Amino acid sequence: MLKEGLTKQEITEILEKKLKQDFSYDSGSILGSMCTYPNDFGKEIYMKYIAKNLGDPGLFLGTTKLEEELTKEIGSLFNGKNITGTFTTGGSEANVIAMRIAKKLHPEISEPEVVLPISSHISFDKAADLLGIKLRKAKLKENFELDLDHYASLINNNTCGVVGIAGTTALGLIDPIKEIGNLVQDKDIYFHVDAAFGGFILPFLKNLGYKVPSWDFSVKNVDSITADPHKMGLGIIPSGGFFLRDESILQKTGFEIPYLAGGNFKHFHFVGTRPGASVIAFWAIMKYLGIDGFTKMIQNCMQNTNYLAKKISEIQGIKLATKPVLNLVGITTEDNESICEIDNKLREKNWMLGKFIDFNLIRVVIMPHVKYEHLTRFVEDLEEILSVSK
Numbered sequence: 001m002l003k004e005g006l007t008k009q010e011i012t013e014i015l016e017k018k019l020k021q022d023f024s025y026d027s028g029s030i031l032g033s034m035c036t037y038p039n040d041f042g043k044e045i046y047m048k049y050i051a052k053n054l055g056d057p058g059l060f061l062g063t064t065k066l067e068e069e070l071t072k073e074i075g076s077l078f079n080g081k082n083i084t085g086t087f088t089t090g091g092s093e094a095n096v097i098a099m100r101i102a103k104k105l106h107p108e109i110s111e112p113e114v115v116l117p118i119s120s121h122i123s124f125d126k127a128a129d130l131l132g133i134k135l136r137k138a139k140l141k142e143n144f145e146l147d148l149d150h151y152a153s154l155i156n157n158n159t160c161g162v163v164g165i166a167g168t169t170a171l172g173l174i175d176p177i178k179e180i181g182n183l184v185q186d187k188d189i190y191f192h193v194d195a196a197f198g199g200f201i202l203p204f205l206k207n208l209g210y211k212v213p214s215w216d217f218s219v220k221n222v223d224s225i226t227a228d229p230h231k232m233g234l235g236i237i238p239s240g241g242f243f244l245r246d247e248s249i250l251q252k253t254g255f256e257i258p259y260l261a262g263g264n265f266k267h268f269h270f271v272g273t274r275p276g277a278s279v280i281a282f283w284a285i286m287k288y289l290g291i292d293g294f295t296k297m298i299q300n301c302m303q304n305t306n307y308l309a310k311k312i313s314e315i316q317g318i319k320l321a322t323k324p325v326l327n328l329v330g331i332t333t334e335d336n337e338s339i340c341e342i343d344n345k346l347r348e349k350n351w352m353l354g355k356f357i358d359f360n361l362i363r364v365v366i367m368p369h370v371k372y373e374h375l376t377r378f379v380e381d382l383e384e385i386l387s388v389s390k
């Protein structure tokens with residue numbers, strides 16, 4: 001550490017240089033991220049309330065009430081009534097919280113298991129590792145949809161929880177949430193839906209005339225939902241969300257911290273100090289954009305998605321892994337050749353996509369920062385790569 005501090009200008013210049021190697025959303029290179037540039041007004045609000053700490057709710061009563069209000073508002077957007085929950089660092093933390101609850105509610109199961117699709121996000125593997133849960137992963141069918149019969153066959157007396165995904169990481173597909181709900185009907189099994197990506201798309205897609213299967217609290221056995229502001233909510237990075245139907249679960253499973261300056265509260269988190277500013281910012285973003293603002297943003301993303309999907313289906317040597325349901329386009333090879341070479345060549349041209357080796361696909365997430373002109377350039381490069389390798 002320096003003895004004497006540098007000037008602000010010196011520091012700013014050093015930072016500019018050091019961070020130059022980061023990819024930027026504006027360049028269009030970032031085609032494989034589920035995060036994007038936060039909403040500008042949200043950023044202003046975030047800066048204003050940067051020191052709010054939701055880890056001590058008794059000291060920040062106003063922020064705590066705002067979090068409750070926002071949770072309820074999002075809960076109603078997800079067709080629930082009086083939904084409780086909390087904001088997190090992201091979908092991973094929210095999923096770990098859900099898995100902990102599933103286990104905690106079943107102290108009688110000595111070797112707890114959770115049934116989930118093989119397409120589930122890696123955060124469930126992390127949760128299983130941390131919590132000592134065994135994951136039973138259900139296969140997908142040829143078309144990447146969940147094999148529900150296989151899923152059903154994995155449920156047994158050790159099952160403390162089941163998981164469905166509304167917007168898979170690889171392809172944005174929606175699992176049959178209602179049907180999974182039927183499998184746990186009258187069974188004391190916790191049902192969590194991971195809508196980290198889909199949560200802030202699906203309620204608005206309906207307004208655009210898309211057919212959206214039931215995926216939220218309207219399915220009566222769904223106990224909790226993950227949905228992330230920092231993905232399609234345009235929230236501050238990081239901010240995730242965990243939404244829970246039954247408030248009494250907090251009393252049964254929450255952590256009690258006896259020493260806080262603001263008094264004694266129960267909470268779901270394993271973190272202590274946590275940002276209030278990102279929650280306040282998301283409250284402001286929801287108020288600012290409204291249903292119309294979100295719907296318009298998603299309409300743009302879907303238009304670009306449909307454009308790219310059409311182009312991919314016209315290029316020889318590659319094909320769509322599946323017809324896009326959300327703003328994700330999965331690309332695979334026509335002849336079952338490995339997709340890795342194409343991915344490498346795209347990277348050489350600075351296109352950064354997500355790669356899913358198990359499914360032999362690369363995928364583009366058409367976030368709001370991905371513009372039509374980025375996609376036309378991407379398609380040109382892809383055509384060139386494929387015509388050279390022919």
Ligand SMILES: Cc1ncc(COP(=O)(O)O)c(C=O)c1O
Pocket residue numbers: 034089090091092093095121123165167168169194195196197228240
């Ligand atoms: C479906 C799903 N769940 C959870 C996560 C984890 O979210 P985070 O990276 O915010 O922890 C992701 C991330 O891509 C995801 O796609």
